[in-house]
Amino acid sequence: MPGQEEGVIRTILMRHINDHPRMTIHTISTQDSAEADQTIVTAEIYSPERNDRAVQDVMSRLNVEPGVRSVRWEKG
Numbered sequence: 001m002p003g004q005e006e007g008v009i010r011t012i013l014m015r016h017i018n019d020h021p022r023m024t025i026h027t028i029s030t031q032d033s034a035e036a037d038q039t040i041v042t043a044e045i046y047s048p049e050r051n052d053r054a055v056q057d058v059m060s061r062l063n064v065e066p067g068v069r070s071v072r073w074e075k076g
Helices: 003-018 052-063
Strands: 024-032 039-046
Touching: 003 024, 003 039, 003 052
Parallel strands: none
Antiparallel strands: 024 039
């Protein structure tokens, strides 16, 4: 994922998570993938209450981006 696409992903995460007043992004990090020309973007999101719908909405939004190969989330 080139730098411009990575920036788009970060912007989508920030915009959609910040739309929910009780959800905040603690970190967004990137790392190179084992596959050439791919980057892994990881976001740690905090919410005092479970909001699966909001997380699913942002995952669906990310999944339609042309440079995105895979999207997943897990409860920590």
